[in-house]
Amino acid sequence: MEPTSQTESTEGLSKCTVSFGISLAVACIFNALLVVLKEKSPATMAWMKKTSGHHWATHTLLSLLVFIILGLILNKTNNGNSSKSDSKSLPSLIVSSVAIGAAIILGFYLFID
Amino acid sequence: MSPNILLMAHVLLGVLCLLGAVWLFVETLHISDANLSRVRCLSRVVAITMWIGYAVAGYFYILHYAPDKAVILKGPWPFAHSVFMEVKEHVVIMLLLLVTYLPIAAQSNLAHNAGARKLFLTVLALIAVIAFFADGFGGVIGMGVKVGLLSK
Numbered sequence A: 001m002e003p004t005s006q007t008e009s010t011e012g013l014s015k016c017t018v019s020f021g022i023s024l025a026v027a028c029i030f031n032a033l034l035v036v037l038k039e040k041s042p043a044t045m046a047w048m049k050k051t052s053g054h055h056w057a058t059h060t061l062l063s064l065l066v067f068i069i070l071g072l073i074l075n076k077t078n079n080g081n082s083s084k085s086d087s088k089s090l091p092s093l094i095v096s097s098v099a100i101g102a103a104i105i106l107g108f109y110l111f112i113d
Numbered sequence B: 001m002s003p004n005i006l007l008m009a010h011v012l013l014g015v016l017c018l019l020g021a022v023w024l025f026v027e028t029l030h031i032s033d034a035n036l037s038r039v040r041c042l043s044r045v046v047a048i049t050m051w052i053g054y055a056v057a058g059y060f061y062i063l064h065y066a067p068d069k070a071v072i073l074k075g076p077w078p079f080a081h082s083v084f085m086e087v088k089e090h091v092v093i094m095l096l097l098l099v100t101y102l103p104i105a106a107q108s109n110l111a112h113n114a115g116a117r118k119l120f121l122t123v124l125a126l127i128a129v130i131a132f133f134a135d136g137f138g139g140v141i142g143m144g145v146k147v148g149l150l151s152k
Helices: A015-040 A042-052 A055-077 A084-112 B003-029 B036-074 B079-105 B114-150
Strands: none
Touching: A015 A042, A015 A055, A015 A084, A015 B079, A015 B114, A042 A055, A055 B036, A055 B079, A084 B079, A084 B114, B003 B036, B003 B114, B036 B079, B036 B114, B079 B114
16 A cells, blocks of 8 residues: 555544544444344344334434444543554454454354344 | 335445445545545445435335245245345444444545554445445345245
8 A cells, every 4th residue: 555645644543533433343343232132132122113113223223323422422522632553453443343243143143043 | 116126226326335435445545635535525425325225225124025035934045034134134234334434534634644544444345345245145135035936
């Protein structure tokens, strides 16, 4: 990867990028755990169906709400500066959470459900 | 609108999202001040495309998928629903979250900040991989309906 710009900044990521990046990782894990919860708990499934008319629509809404609300909270509580280590660890955090989330969902429907 | 049109529209929009992510990935590998605004604009286009595709797919899934599901479950490929559809419908929620995050990640100065660029490329790669698998899983689900109908 060779960018055409001559200068490379060593600064970290923006406050918003870090806050919503962390909330993205949390929302991916939340999404996967909610799959297990709703499939194993008839009461949760019934509540999710009742709330929006379909469990999947409620599932989508809840995952989006976790992403947006947690992102806004982290953005507000963050002091505004991210360290250089954030830019190194955030991609790994997001990849890990997506991989773990996908593995939970796939594993659940392949072996448990 | 015809359910078949909705079904094809969601596939088309999903493929456009995949192509857009690959295009953005290549643009970002060659990022400079000259194409930074194009990358930011395209990241919004990819996000909007996926959101529309998701809405169309959701509309079809909630209102029109039940007969297909019944055919699949009674046919020779019940796993097309019990594994492939179940996994797809929940993994694409992560895809929706990733494309929603994409324009946020694009706001950093990708041309001059290597860390921001690495993060952006990571998100794009995840979008492309999940969209690719979603497309393939959709093919298996379609085949599940087909073999279910042929076995009647």
